[in-house]
Amino acid sequence: MTSVDLLVRDARVHVAAGEVVEGWLAVRGGRVAAVGTGPEPAADVVHDAGGRDVMPGAIDTHVHFRDPGDTEKEDFSTGSLAAAFGGVTTVVDMPNTGHLVITPDDFREKRDLIAGRSWVDFGLHANFNDSAAYVSDLAELGVASLKLLFGYGDWKGLRCHPSTYAELRATLLEAVAAGVLVMVHAESLPWLVDLGRALRAEGRTDVNTHFDSRPPFVEAISVAETAILAAEFGCRMHIVHLTGELPLRTAIALRDELDAPLTVETCPQYMFLTDEDVAAQGVSIQANPPIRTERDKLAMWEGVRNGTIHSIASDHAPNLPEDKVRDNPLDALPGVLGVETMLPLLLDSVARGRLTLPRVIELLCAHPAELVRLDDRKGALLPGHDADLVIVDLEAQSTISGEALHSKQRFTPYEGRELRGAIGDVFLRGQPLVVDGRLAAEKPFGAYTPSQYAAAVGSTPARAERIA
Numbered sequence: 001m002t003s004v005d006l007l008v009r010d011a012r013v014h015v016a017a018g019e020v021v022e023g024w025l026a027v028r029g030g031r032v033a034a035v036g037t038g039p040e041p042a043a044d045v046v047h048d049a050g051g052r053d054v055m056p057g058a059i060d061t062h063v064h065f066r067d068p069g070d071t072e073k074e075d076f077s078t079g080s081l082a083a084a085f086g087g088v089t090t091v092v093d094m095p096n097t098g099h100l101v102i103t104p105d106d107f108r109e110k111r112d113l114i115a116g117r118s119w120v121d122f123g124l125h126a127n128f129n130d131s132a133a134y135v136s137d138l139a140e141l142g143v144a145s146l147k148l149l150f151g152y153g154d155w156k157g158l159r160c161h162p163s164t165y166a167e168l169r170a171t172l173l174e175a176v177a178a179g180v181l182v183m184v185h186a187e188s189l190p191w192l193v194d195l196g197r198a199l200r201a202e203g204r205t206d207v208n209t210h211f212d213s214r215p216p217f218v219e220a221i222s223v224a225e226t227a228i229l230a231a232e233f234g235c236r237m238h239i240v241h242l243t244g245e246l247p248l249r250t251a252i253a254l255r256d257e258l259d260a261p262l263t264v265e266t267c268p269q270y271m272f273l274t275d276e277d278v279a280a281q282g283v284s285i286q287a288n289p290p291i292r293t294e295r296d297k298l299a300m301w302e303g304v305r306n307g308t309i310h311s312i313a314s315d316h317a318p319n320l321p322e323d324k325v326r327d328n329p330l331d332a333l334p335g336v337l338g339v340e341t342m343l344p345l346l347l348d349s350v351a352r353g354r355l356t357l358p359r360v361i362e363l364l365c366a367h368p369a370e371l372v373r374l375d376d377r378k379g380a381l382l383p384g385h386d387a388d389l390v391i392v393d394l395e396a397q398s399t400i401s402g403e404a405l406h407s408k409q410r411f412t413p414y415e416g417r418e419l420r421g422a423i424g425d426v427f428l429r430g431q432p433l434v435v436d437g438r439l440a441a442e443k444p445f446g447a448y449t450p451s452q453y454a455a456a457v458g459s460t461p462a463r464a465e466r467i468a
Contacts, residue, residue, distance in 0.1 A: 004028045006430050007043035008389065011054045016380040017362040025054060027387040030429035034383055047432075049391050052424060055361050056381050057089025057120075057388030058343050059368040061144065062183075062240055062265065062313035064335070068113060069097025074318040074408050079339065080119040080446055082316075082406040084433050086340035087423045089388035090378055090449060092123040092144045094183075098156040101126045104137040111141075111448055118446035120428060121388075123372060127160055128182065130167045135174035142450020144372040145238070146175060150222045151187030151288065172233045179453040181372060182237045186222035186247070187214060187289055196330055207279050210329040211290045216246040219289050223247045227254035230262045238371060239264045241315050242303075243289045244296030252308050263310035263371065266300045268342050271312075273297070273413055284324045285413040287315070288334035304363065305355065311367040312346070314338030318409040337412050340405050343390070344398060345414070347421030351394045373451040387430035396422035 006027040013021045013035050023037035034041070065079035076093075083091050093114075095101040101110055107126055114122060126138050128148035135146070148168075149160050162168040175182050196213040204212070223239055227250070230237040242248055242264045255262040273291045285291065303309035317335025326332045343364065349355045369379025377386045400417045402410040426433045432440035 003042040003044065004033050005044050006387070006427075007040060007046045008049050008054060008391075009040060009046060010051050011049035011391070012052065013381060014053060014055045014357065014361055015382060017366045018358045025381060025387075025389070027430035030387060030431070032381050032383050032385050032387050035381060047425070053357060053392050053394065054381070055357065055390050055392060056365040056379055057390050057426065057428070058087050058364040059090040059092070059374065059378055060088045060314050060316070060339055060342065061092045061311065061368045061372055062267070063091045063093055063316040063339055064096050065091070065093050065316070066097055066318065068110070069099040072408075073320055075117075076114045076122075077117045077119070077444065078406060078408045079316065080117075080122065080444065081439075082337075082340040084119045084426055084428075084439075085406050085423070087343040087390040087392070087426055088120060088339055089390070089426065089428050089433070090121045090123070090374065091339065092125060092372055094125045094147050095127060096155055096160075098158065100129075100155065100158050100160060102129045102131060103134055104141060107138060107141050107143060115448065117444055119433065119441070119444045120446040121386075121449040122446055123374065123449050123451060125183065128171060129159065129161065130163055130171070132167065132170035132174045135171065135178050135180055139178040139180050139453055142452070143180065144451045145181040145183040146171070147183045147185070149185045150225070151185045151189055151192060153189060153193075169233075172229060172235045176233055176235045179236075182235055184222075184226045184237055184239050185241070186219055186226055186239045188218050188221040191218045191221065200328070200330065205328045207282060207329060208275070210283065210286050210332070211275060211278070211292075213330060214288065214290050216244050216292065216296070219243060219247040220250040223250045224254055227251060227258060227260045227262050231258035231260035234261065236261045238262075238310070240313070241270070241287075241289060242266045242309070243270045243300075244292040245299035248299055248303050248308065264303075264308075265311045265313050266304065266309050267313060267315045268338055268345050269315070269336055269413070271297060271300050271304065272345055277413060281413060283326065283329045283332040284411060285336050286324070286329060286332055286334055287317070287336055301354070305359070311371060312342065312363045313368070314342045318407055320409070321411070337405065337407055337409060340407065341400055341412060341414055344400070344419055344421070344423060347392055347394065347423070348419040351420035357394075373453055374449060376452055378449070387427060389425075389427040391424040391426075392421065393424050394421045396420075398422040
């Protein structure tokens with residue numbers, strides 16, 4: 001092999017989920033050139049992994065970086081910096097500020113606004129509105145998905161769902177034709193509106209008010225509707241931030257019975273927190289759908305381990321302190337930080353024997369890449385793929401501290417949690433991004449990474465072609 005740009009040596013390279021090579025990884029032109037166990041190629045830069053694990057950069061397909069519109073809470077620079085320090089090398093942003101992304105012009109405006117400001121590579125979702133006329137153009141622009149908000153009537157006075165069921169059907173049909181994923185916030189709007197109204201009438205303001213306004217069956221009803229629509233139209237649909245046992249059982253049963261192209265995601269807050277944490281910390285860690293019971297948390301863990309849960313994403317959603325401190329929990333804005341703590345929490349689970357690192361790579365790298373059609377270049381360390389590398393040390397110790405986070409908002413529900421395992425060095429397309437816990441780049445060099453709706457996506461080179 002001729003000289004390469006970067007050689008990462010003495011590494012346990014996770015080429016793909018479940019496939020580990022103890023040797024070296026070579027990078028040329030920002031992409032993986034080879035992974036090998038034999039003689040090392042000459043390299044301009046040699047980075048010694050010290051026998052540690054090298055995994056693909058995580059892909060967080062569900063972040064809200066609040067840019068544009070709510071940049072006092074977070075902007076793309078601070079959010080993407082937090083991602084970098086969290087071992088997340090690709091984010092896909094969901095618009096939920098006062099600037100929704102509905103038309104192709106909206107999409108281009110947001111893409112161009114972010115250009116040159118992101119520390120990691122990025123993709124973009126669009127809102128699912130009366131969108132049938134826009135789907136094919138959005139697909140050409142590389143939209144990651146259309147986000148269908150069953151649980152909201154509007155957002156900041158802007159309608160964020162189809163105006164009629166006929167419009168919903170028309171857009172689903174266009175999504176099928178273009179191969180575009182539909183992501184779904186699954187909560188039944190009529191139920192949660194009426195329950196919230198009834199709780200207000202009762203004068204409820206205790207910390208459980210929010211939980212009681214959005215109980216598990218409200219989520220499960222919407223999950224069932226999503227599964228039926230996926231089966232009826234043959235549309236790839238993905239339920240985001242699934243929270244508990246009943247919604248998961250509903251998704252599994254209907255997906256299997258109807259042979260629906262349905263996948264589900266959960267988030268760290270539903271794996272590591274319960275309603276008891278909400279009672280202790282208050283509405284500051286309130287999220288939609290709610291953080292549920294210990295039994296629900298255990299159901300999420302079972303789904304993560306047995307494969308019925310397809311992927312994990314952060315649903316990173318910063319808010320100002322005053323957004324959270326309200327007289328009634330129903331008026332507090334939902335959301336917690338997550339993009340920087342997601343991988344560390346899961347590495348701790350690996351170190352404690354709750355998960356394996358290959359399973360984490362499936363959940364955070366391989367499956368998200370397949371989901372949003374980035375798997376031609378992301379989610380694995382195969383030759384030709386982007387050299388997005390995270391070196392992790394499962395023997396290290398770390399502690400979560402809000403003050404050490406890189407988001408604009410620093411409150412974390414995991415404050416003071418001691419973790420086993422830690423993120424060491426992070427490379428984006430072969431360039432050092434975080435080294436020894438410090439920012440190694442002088443300026444952001446993350447690039448827009450469009451989703452690709454092509455037959456070539458999903459192909460995997462033969463093993464002989466990727467191991468030297």
